[in-house]
Each structure stands twice: as structure tokens, then as C-alpha cells.
Amino acid sequence: MIKLFRSQPPTSLDKASVATLTAEYIATGNSVWNRQSIKKFLLKYSNNKCAYCEENISTTSNYMEVEHFLPKVPYSHLVVEWNNLLPSCKRCNASKGTYDPAVHGVIINPADTYPQRHLYFSNLTLRYRDDVGERMIRACNLNSTDRLFLVRSELHAAMHHSLERTRSDMKAFLAGDTSFEKEQMIVRSVASMLKSAGHERPYAAFLATSLLSDPTYLWLRGELEKTGLWNKLDYLEQSAKSVELAP
Template identity: 75%
Template sequence: MIKLFRGEPPKSLTSASVASLTSEYTTSGKSVWNLESIKKALLAYSSSKCAYCEESLDIASNYMEVEHFYPKVPHSHLVVEWKNLLPACKRCNTSKGKYDPATDGMIVNPADVYPQKHLYFSELTLRYRDDIGERTILACNLNRTDRLFRVRSDLHAAMHHSLERTRSDMKTYLAGNTSYENEQKIVRSVASLLKSADPKKPYAAFLASSLLSDPTYIWIKESLQGSGLWEPLDKLEQSAKSVQLAR
């Protein structure tokens, strides 16, 4: 989970249309929030990811759902209130279900607060710093083994493999192979790893947290700094740090 910066509501959500759609839902129970304009606007500010687990979403897929932070019942007046809507994958939306932050206890709304205040990663597991973090993990089932643990495990294995390969290249460089080709190979490899943890990428918080705390990565970074090769990578690392859920 990363901090999201909520964009402007779609032009279709005028005061008049909000009132009309809310009334329609109240009388008919119709899913008035399932408008393409709403879905597109939600995906635009979330980089087409689930607000909770960062699964990649596609507006054309049934997997993308419009999530109501405060549930439709009893908060029917908020069914198309822009600040109450989040993009979610089907698993997170189903897990959260009718959980009501107003009565069941506040959870993290990533469009309003920084998740780092309440959550952090320890290896493959998302852990909590406080009650809000704990309720968030439980409400959205953010350590579910049917999907998230498997994805995190695969991502971590691929990252570790890349780091070990880059570490070997770095050792060769330090041993005297300072050719431009080898130098650029190392820089490109580290850049690729950091780009995978860019805020716009799926599972960015997990990847940033795993990568930046990895001893092999830290050794490679220090070696690059000592060799005067780190500067072009610094901005990429700062971007990854912005979504890191560090202990």
C-alpha cells in the first residue's frame, strides 16, 4: 500500500448528478457508481492499481471494482461521493465487505493518510505499528496466502537473483574490470531494480521495502558510491524510498 494523491472528480460527478445518482441508488439499489468515467478517474490517480494491495487493475476487467471506504449501508449518502471512492481489486473489496470505519474502527485510507505511519513490511509479511494498521491488515486480508504471499515470494526471488548477478559483476569491476561496458551493465541492473519499485508499478511498497533493506543491495550501493557511479541512480532510489514501508 502506498500513499495516493486523489485527483479531481470526473466531470460527470457534478453536484446535480451526485444528488440524482444518490437518489437513484436509494430508490432502486442500482450500482450507480459503476460508471466508466468514475472508474477511469480512480485508475488515473492510482496508476491503475488496487488502493490496498497494489494489484494491477484494468478498467476492461471485471477484477476492478469501485470500493466504498464507508460502506453503502448505512452510508447511502456517500455512494458516489468522490472522497469515499477507491479503486480496488475484487479480493480486497470482498475481504473488506461491509467493514465500517465509522463503527468498527478506523483503517488506513491511502488517499488520505500515509500508510508508513501504520504499516511496515517484515520480509514477506505486512505488519502493523498500531491499531489502525492491524485493523487495516485484517479488514482487507493483506497477508492472504492464496495470492499475495505467492506474488511477494516470486518477486523477492527474482529480485534476489538479480542482486546476486549484479553483486558478481560489481566484484569483477572492483577487481579491475572497469570497462565502460561492465560499468554500464551494473548501473543498468541497479536502475532496473529501482524502477521496479517506482510508485506507479504494481506492489511498489513491497519491492521498495525488500530492495532498500537488502544487505546485498546496500553493499552494491556503497560500492557504486565509492567508485563514483551512484549519482545517476540517486533519484530513482529517492522515488523508491517515498513508498518504502520500513520497520
């Protein structure tokens, strides 16, 4: 989970439309929030990711749901209130269900709160710093073994593979193969790993945390600094750092 920066509401949710749609929902129970104009705006500010688990939700096989941070019951007056809507995957939305922070306890609305304050990663597991974090993990099942553990484990294995390959290239570079080609291969590889942990990428918080604390990554970073190749990578590391959920 990363901090999201909510955009302005779409024009289809101007004051008059919100009043009309809310009245329609209260009268009929219709899913008045299920509109492309709303979904498109939500996906845009989350970079096509679920606000809770960071899964990509822009594909046809894995489409998004409009999640109501405060549930439709009893908050029927907020069913199309922009600040109450979040883009979510099916599973997080279903798991959270009718969770009402006023009744069940405060959880994280990533469009309002920095998740770093309440959560951190320890290996493949998302852990909590406080009750807010604990309730958040439970509400959306953010350590589900059949889904998120599996994904994290695969991402970690792929990252480890890239790091080991780059470490070999760096060893060769330090041993005398200082060709421009070798140098570029190393820089591109580290850049690619850092980009995959950027805020706009799926599972950025997990990838950023894993990568930035990895001993091989830290060694590579040190060697790149010594050889003067680090400078152009620094802004990518800063981007990854901004979403890291470090202990």
C-alpha cells in the first residue's frame, strides 16, 4: 500500500449530479457509481492499481471495483462522494465488505494517510506498527497466502535473480572488463530494478522495501558510487524510497 494523491473529482460528479445519483441510489439501490467516467478517474490517480494491495486492476481479466471507504450502509449519502471512493481489486473490496471505521476501528485510507506510519514489510509479510495497521491488514487480508504471499514470493525471486546477474557483471567490471557495453548493462539493470519499485508500478511498496534493503543491492550501489556511475540512478532510488515500507 502506498500513499495516493487524490485528484479533483470528474466533471460527471459535479454537485447536481452527485445529488441526482445519490437520490437514485437511495430510491432504487442502483449501483450509480458504476460509471466509466468515475472509474477512469479513480484508475488514473492510483496508476491503475488497487488502493490497498497495489495489484494491477486495469486488465479485462482483473477489472476494478469502486470501493466505498465508508460503506454504503449506513453512509448512503456518500455513495458518490468523491472523497469516499477508492479504486479497488475485487478481493480487497470483498474482504473489506461492510467494514465501518466508526464501528470497527480506524483503518488506513491511503488517499488521506501515509501507510508508512502504520505498516512495514518484514520479508514477505506486511506487519503493523499499531492498531490501525493491524486492523488494516485484517480488513483487506493483506497477507493472504493464496494471493499476496505468492505474488511477493515470485517478485522477490525475480528480483534476486536480477541482482545476482548484475552482481556478476559488476564483479567482471571490477576485474577489468570496463567496456562501455558492460558499464551500460550494469547501469540499465539497476535502473530497471529501481523503476519496477517506482510508485506507479504494481506492488511498489513491497518491491521498494525488498530492493533497498537487499545486501547485494547495497553492495552494487556502493560500487556504482565509487566508480562514478551512481548519479543518474539517484532520482530513481528517491522515487522508490518514497513508497518504501521499511521497518
